[in-house]
Amino acid sequence: MSSSTQTVPEVADVPRHIAIIMDGNGRWAKRRFLPRVAGHRRGVEAVRRTVQACAERGVGALTLFAFSSENWRRPPEEVSLLMQLFVSALQHEVERLHRNGVRFRVIGDLSRFDPLLTSLIDDAQRLTAGNHGLVLTVAANYGGRWDIMQAVNRLRHAAAGRNEPWTEDDLLRHLSLGDLPEPDLFIRTGGEQRISNFLLWQLAYTELYFTDTLWPDFDPAALDEAITSYRRRERRFGRTSEQLSAVSPVRGASG
Numbered sequence: 001m002s003s004s005t006q007t008v009p010e011v012a013d014v015p016r017h018i019a020i021i022m023d024g025n026g027r028w029a030k031r032r033f034l035p036r037v038a039g040h041r042r043g044v045e046a047v048r049r050t051v052q053a054c055a056e057r058g059v060g061a062l063t064l065f066a067f068s069s070e071n072w073r074r075p076p077e078e079v080s081l082l083m084q085l086f087v088s089a090l091q092h093e094v095e096r097l098h099r100n101g102v103r104f105r106v107i108g109d110l111s112r113f114d115p116l117l118t119s120l121i122d123d124a125q126r127l128t129a130g131n132h133g134l135v136l137t138v139a140a141n142y143g144g145r146w147d148i149m150q151a152v153n154r155l156r157h158a159a160a161g162r163n164e165p166w167t168e169d170d171l172l173r174h175l176s177l178g179d180l181p182e183p184d185l186f187i188r189t190g191g192e193q194r195i196s197n198f199l200l201w202q203l204a205y206t207e208l209y210f211t212d213t214l215w216p217d218f219d220p221a222a223l224d225e226a227i228t229s230y231r232r233r234e235r236r237f238g239r240t241s242e243q244l245s246a247v248s249p250v251r252g253a254s255g
């Protein structure tokens, strides 16, 4: 995949790749005087809805931030409940994903996870590897800085003693999402306006969309609002507006 800083990517009406920080589960629960885990449980339902809605709209790839490398700082009971939820989601959802042609993958440092969880992840990835529908990537124990560092270390390993400078493309090949187009649209629910160490490299030219909707309330209508906002953006990739209208009178095409 080429990078948005090297060549101007194609711009389509439907984002080819959407990346989401699913935030606000805890506040959703708190407002209802429920334990935080109730919000996480409802969050799984929002994931199911969003996966289906993206597939129906022809989105090629969906990347969901489920657990950050910093989320280990949470109370141990919440971390352990999140892990249990992840296990049960894999046990209950993977068959349906497979039936719908979804290619499921997990990115992040899996070495800290329980063997049951990693084996369920392996099984799900293997089962769905040949599918040609939506590419669904879940980021778990993921951090954008971790991703760049693991890519650098793999590069170093791959060609010890090399003298020529590395290129962006060399690095890209080793990044977790190196085989996907960069996200066209980034969505963060829950009202915070920050990246929280999600895809640092890949978001260089992504359109950012923030909504106060809490993740458990996110639904196809909320997704459509985000896509509508995305469609109104002029994606210039460094060029001027005038250059874009010369290429395409309707929207900025590649060039």
Ligand code: IPE
Binding pocket: 022, 023, 024, 025, 026, 027, 028, 066, 067, 068, 071, 082, 190
């Ligand atoms: C996002 O919701 C889910 C995870 C980070 C696992 P939060 O749990 O961060 O919800 P808030 O931000 O406390 O409302």
Ligand code: IPE
Binding pocket: 021, 022, 023, 024, 065, 066, 067, 068, 071, 192, 194, 196
């Ligand atoms: C980001 O949410 C990580 C996930 C949604 C998995 P957080 O709720 O952990 O982010 P901060 O700590 O508020 O930045």
Ligand code: MG
Binding pocket: 023, 024, 025, 190
């Ligand atoms: Mg949060």
